[in-house]
Amino acid sequence: MQTSKERSFFSLRWKVFINLMLVLAVVHLGYGFYSYYQLTKRVEQERGQAAERDLAILEGLVDSSYDRLVEVAEIIPKFVEEMKGKSVTAEDYVAALDDFFPGFLLNGSLDAVYLYDSFGGAYNKLGIKIQLPVNVISGVLDAEEPVRYFHCREDCLRFVAVPVRLGEESIGVLVVGRALHDIILDFKSQSGRDIGLAVQPRGTPNSARLWKLDLKYLTQKTENITLLNKLVNQFNIPAEGGIFELDNNGRSYQIVLEPPQGAEAERAYWILIDENTKRYEEARQDLLHELFISGVGLLIAAIAQLAFLRAPFRTISDVSEALPLLANSAFEEIRKRLGINNRSGFFEDELDLLKSSTVDLSYKLERLETSLLERAQNLTERSVQLEAERDLVTSLLDTAEAIIITQDDNGRVETLNRFGQQVLGISESEAKMMGFLELNHETGSLPQHRQLLAHLIERKEHKVQMEASIRSSNGQMLQISWLHSVLSVPGGDIRVLTIGLDLTERMHAEKRLVWMANHDPLTALPNRLLFTEKVDEAIKRYQEKNGILAILFCDLDSFKDVNDSLGHPVGDELLQQAAERIQNIICNDGVLARLGGDEFTVLLEGRANIREIENVAQHIIRAFRQSFFIDGYEIFSTISIGISLHPDHGDNVTSLIQHADVAMFDAKESGKNQLRFYHDEQGSQRYERFSLVNDLRRALEKDEFRIFYQPQIDTRTGNVMGVEALLRWQHSEAGMISPAKFIPLAEEQGLIVPIGEWVLRESCRMGKIWHDQGMDFRIGVNIAGQQIMHESLMGTVQTALDESGIRPHLLDLEVTENFLLKQPEITIPKLHKFREMGLSLSMDDFGTGFSSLSYLKKLPINTLKIDQSFVRDIGSDPEGEAIVKAIIVLAKSLGLEALAEGVETSEQLSYLRTHGCHLIQGYYFSRPLPAEELPDFVMNQAVEISFE
Numbered sequence: 001m002q003t004s005k006e007r008s009f010f011s012l013r014w015k016v017f018i019n020l021m022l023v024l025a026v027v028h029l030g031y032g033f034y035s036y037y038q039l040t041k042r043v044e045q046e047r048g049q050a051a052e053r054d055l056a057i058l059e060g061l062v063d064s065s066y067d068r069l070v071e072v073a074e075i076i077p078k079f080v081e082e083m084k085g086k087s088v089t090a091e092d093y094v095a096a097l098d099d100f101f102p103g104f105l106l107n108g109s110l111d112a113v114y115l116y117d118s119f120g121g122a123y124n125k126l127g128i129k130i131q132l133p134v135n136v137i138s139g140v141l142d143a144e145e146p147v148r149y150f151h152c153r154e155d156c157l158r159f160v161a162v163p164v165r166l167g168e169e170s171i172g173v174l175v176v177g178r179a180l181h182d183i184i185l186d187f188k189s190q191s192g193r194d195i196g197l198a199v200q201p202r203g204t205p206n207s208a209r210l211w212k213l214d215l216k217y218l219t220q221k222t223e224n225i226t227l228l229n230k231l232v233n234q235f236n237i238p239a240e241g242g243i244f245e246l247d248n249n250g251r252s253y254q255i256v257l258e259p260p261q262g263a264e265a266e267r268a269y270w271i272l273i274d275e276n277t278k279r280y281e282e283a284r285q286d287l288l289h290e291l292f293i294s295g296v297g298l299l300i301a302a303i304a305q306l307a308f309l310r311a312p313f314r315t316i317s318d319v320s321e322a323l324p325l326l327a328n329s330a331f332e333e334i335r336k337r338l339g340i341n342n343r344s345g346f347f348e349d350e351l352d353l354l355k356s357s358t359v360d361l362s363y364k365l366e367r368l369e370t371s372l373l374e375r376a377q378n379l380t381e382r383s384v385q386l387e388a389e390r391d392l393v394t395s396l397l398d399t400a401e402a403i404i405i406t407q408d409d410n411g412r413v414e415t416l417n418r419f420g421q422q423v424l425g426i427s428e429s430e431a432k433m434m435g436f437l438e439l440n441h442e443t444g445s446l447p448q449h450r451q452l453l454a455h456l457i458e459r460k461e462h463k464v465q466m467e468a469s470i471r472s473s474n475g476q477m478l479q480i481s482w483l484h485s486v487l488s489v490p491g492g493d494i495r496v497l498t499i500g501l502d503l504t505e506r507m508h509a510e511k512r513l514v515w516m517a518n519h520d521p522l523t524a525l526p527n528r529l530l531f532t533e534k535v536d537e538a539i540k541r542y543q544e545k546n547g548i549l550a551i552l553f554c555d556l557d558s559f560k561d562v563n564d565s566l567g568h569p570v571g572d573e574l575l576q577q578a579a580e581r582i583q584n585i586i587c588n589d590g591v592l593a594r595l596g597g598d599e600f601t602v603l604l605e606g607r608a609n610i611r612e613i614e615n616v617a618q619h620i621i622r623a624f625r626q627s628f629f630i631d632g633y634e635i636f637s638t639i640s641i642g643i644s645l646h647p648d649h650g651d652n653v654t655s656l657i658q659h660a661d662v663a664m665f666d667a668k669e670s671g672k673n674q675l676r677f678y679h680d681e682q683g684s685q686r687y688e689r690f691s692l693v694n695d696l697r698r699a700l701e702k703d704e705f706r707i708f709y710q711p712q713i714d715t716r717t718g719n720v721m722g723v724e725a726l727l728r729w730q731h732s733e734a735g736m737i738s739p740a741k742f743i744p745l746a747e748e749q750g751l752i753v754p755i756g757e758w759v760l761r762e763s764c765r766m767g768k769i770w771h772d773q774g775m776d777f778r779i780g781v782n783i784a785g786q787q788i789m790h791e792s793l794m795g796t797v798q799t800a801l802d803e804s805g806i807r808p809h810l811l812d813l814e815v816t817e818n819f820l821l822k823q824p825e826i827t828i829p830k831l832h833k834f835r836e837m838g839l840s841l842s843m844d845d846f847g848t849g850f851s852s853l854s855y856l857k858k859l860p861i862n863t864l865k866i867d868q869s870f871v872r873d874i875g876s877d878p879e880g881e882a883i884v885k886a887i888i889v890l891a892k893s894l895g896l897e898a899l900a901e902g903v904e905t906s907e908q909l910s911y912l913r914t915h916g917c918h919l920i921q922g923y924y925f926s927r928p929l930p931a932e933e934l935p936d937f938v939m940n941q942a943v944e945i946s947f948e
């Protein structure tokens with residue numbers, strides 16, 4: 001294939017020039033030929049006319065010479081008559097002619113004179129002798145008119161024969177003749193042509209053709225004789241003669257052969273010779289001159305045309321040079337070369353149009369190329385984006401901790417992500433050979449699963465969800481939440497996207513949380529919450545059942561000593577063994593619970609009489625008379641039991657437990673290791689025990705409350721991010737009383753609302769002071785359940801904010817989940833209002849009162865506080881650790897912060913941080929501090945943490 005580089009280039013300008021020159025040359029040559037032809041024709045025409053003119057001259061000369069002969073012939077008889085008179089005879093004529101003839105001969109008038117009688121007999125013959133035909137004489141006599149006659153024999157003569165009369169009588173015919181010299185000379189002088197007279201000899205073989213000439217006269221004889229010989233040899237000359245053109249030695253001649261008038265036919269010819277060479281030469285010169293001039297003219301015209309075409313050619317050249325640049329996208333260069341504004345305006349022609357079209361084309365192509373480039377760029381970006389999205393989707397599918405499967409409409413597996421392959425222990429290609437339901441599902445769930453999928457395929461549902469177990473690669477049954485949804489695939493085919501989330505751990509944690517909420521982790525016995533529920537249920541059942549319902553309140557007699565002297569682990573073990581002993585006695589005939597510390601309660605129902613109740617209690621007391629062996633120690637710990645009966649001692653769970661507690665207190669007071677039934681007299685003791693209530697009422701007035709602030713540290717920064725306000729009661733006699741003791745009392749007595757209000761206002765006041773001092777931490781204030789339920793809380797909070805001037809986001813309300821979830825329809829909207837006010841909310845003691853995870857999602861809280869009972873298990877109880885982990889994960893999944901309280905050891909701290917809990921509260925960093933000590937701690941804390 002020929003490339004553009006190999007292609008030879010021959011400029012259009014030169015092509016046009018050469019074409020123009022060729023056309024001009026052809027035209028010029030044509031014109032030359034035509035001119036030559038016309039010239040030749042004209043010269044020939046002129047030659048013909050010249051020949052005719054010269055012949056006419058010749059004829060004129062011949063005619064006038066005949067006239068003169070006639071005059072002479074007619075004068076002679078008159079002379080004779082004058083001389084001889086009227087009686088002249090033929091002899092007189094003869095004598096007179098003899099006299100006159102020499103004179104005629106001398107002046108050149110005549111060359112011959114003959115006189116004939118009427119019978120043709122000659123009287124005399126003077127001069128050149130000729131033989132006249134007889135008919136000439138008779139013809140003259142008959143016509144009585146002069147007769148002209150041309151005669152050639154040895155010589156050529158012209159004759160005139162006139163009748164001669166004597167009176168009325170004819171005596172004969174006078175013939176006068178003259179040679180042709182005068183005509184020849186006159187003609188030569190008048191016409192300038194050579195002239196000759198030739199006679200064809202008699203007896204020539206072909207008389208119709210002149211083939212040999214006998215010359216009588218010829219001017220320039222030497223040169224012309226050659227011409228005539230060439231003529232005779234070259235041409236077939238007809239008898240009537242003609243005009244002939246002859247070349248000889250490069251010269252051109254015209255030769256005219258014309259028979260003289262009056263001559264005998266085919267005998268004599270005038271020969272007129274004229275040389276044309278000069279004329280032809282002149283004509284040729286004229287032609288060449290003319291051709292030269294016209295050639296020069298054409299050349300000038302061509303050059304002028306080229307000059308005129310220069311600009312258009314320049315344009316074509318510019319455009320032709322510019323157009324290839326389009327292929328190289330050199331649009332700016334094209335416009336520079338063609339001149340963007342170089343337009344001819346009114347006189348615009350096709351080339352300007354071509355140029356401007358090229359410029360326009362360059363703009364259009366540039367725009368097209370730009371838009372193509374943009375599109376290409378967009379496409380590239382889009383494809384990169386799509387690739388990134390695809391990679392993201394692929395990596396999401398592969399890294400997502402979910403089994404992701406696509407199935408066709410027959411339930412065949414089409415794809416299985418990496419996590420699914422790991423969990424199920426099969427490769428994707430193996431999975432593709434199977435149907436979804438052929439995977440290791442728990443068989444019991446298959447019918448329901450199959451039915452749900454059929455609904456999906458039949459488009460009765462858009463997505464279906466069910467939980468079912470499947471066996472993992474290591475044989476473990478996993479609890480999976482399957483979500484099947486229809487994928488819209490181009491072409492109308494149905495694909496099912498199946499996502500399986502492994503809920504095993506979460507469900508385990510949930511179950512654990514539920515269990516923890518209702519049980520004492522140490523002894524695995526029901527806690528107060530569950531026990532209260534059980535008692536409630538039992539009270540409700542009491543109407544339907546016969547028998548006695550009793551609550552046994554059991555308290556170890558020397559637990560505090562054991563705990564303080566032998567340590568918590570031994571104390572814990574003691575509690576566990578104690579629980580076991582009680583459980584062994586009541587077996588399944590009652591509910592045993594641990595309310596806290598060393599306090600156990602037993603619910604007995606359906607007993608026939610009090611004796612049975614008492615027996616159970618006695619059994620328990622006896623069981624505790626035996627020693628416990630713990631950690632190498634033999635421990636003696638008896639038990640005191642208080643018993644209350646329904647309905648005699650209370651119609652609700654609170655009063656029943658309180659009365660059993662009072663009875664237990666009575667048993668202790670009576671020396672421990674015994675049982676006591678509740679009786680009314682104990683009311684006074686109860687009054688004493690709870691005489692604190694009155695003091696509590698006055699404590700506010702007496703300004704006995706103090707607030708301590710326990711720092712909460714963000715271990716990522718080392719800063720104090722908040723403090724928890726913890727109430728203290730500085731009792732005038734009993735000294736500092738823990739809130740754990742007086743808060744339940746305050747709640748019971750409805751005093752918690754005013755006390756709580758005081759705490760809120762005081763905390764906000766201090767918070768504002770610290771904030772103004774540049775300490776920007778939030779203040780967590782505990783809100784009791786009753787406070788939340790109380791209608792005044794909203795106003796109280798607003799007042800505290802307004803009075804102090806603290807910004808709402810610095811106030812964090814700590815609420816306990818138990819209470820919240822008892823009447824969520826009242827509490828949850830209130831919490832939302834607090835959030836709207838800008839406050840933050842924390843869920844306190846999380847994990848201890850769990851009832852429903854679904855409500856947790858609805859609560860507008862910011863922080864989950866991990867209860868210290870779980871934190872304490874870190875490092876010692878894997879189950880407790882698992883709960884801590886689950887709470888952290890739960891908080892993260894709900895987008896909440898997790899804050900651990902009760903952190904005392906570096907081990908606990910590091911465990912919490914490792915698992916993503918960075919907000920820490922506990923003795924490890926600081927005990928609750930009086931307000932005046934807090935600023936110092938806040939200032940120094942960041943430094944200490946940085947060394948951690």
Ligand SMILES: Nc1nc2c(ncn2[C@@H]2O[C@@H]3COP(=O)(O)O[C@H]4[C@@H](O)[C@H](n5cnc6c(=O)[nH]c(N)nc65)O[C@@H]4COP(=O)(O)O[C@H]3[C@H]2O)c(=O)[nH]1
Binds near residue numbers: 725844924
């Ligand atoms: N063993 C141990 N304990 C730690 C550690 N760090 C903090 N604590 C204690 O754990 C309790 C945390 O408070 P809480 O769970 O809200 O539990 C509080 C809270 O529910 C209630 N309370 C305290 N002040 C108020 C209040 O102003 N209003 C209400 N409604 N309740 C309050 O009384 C409970 C007991 O408060 P406190 O005796 O001050 O006990 C505090 C605190 O001193 C640690 O590292 N180890």
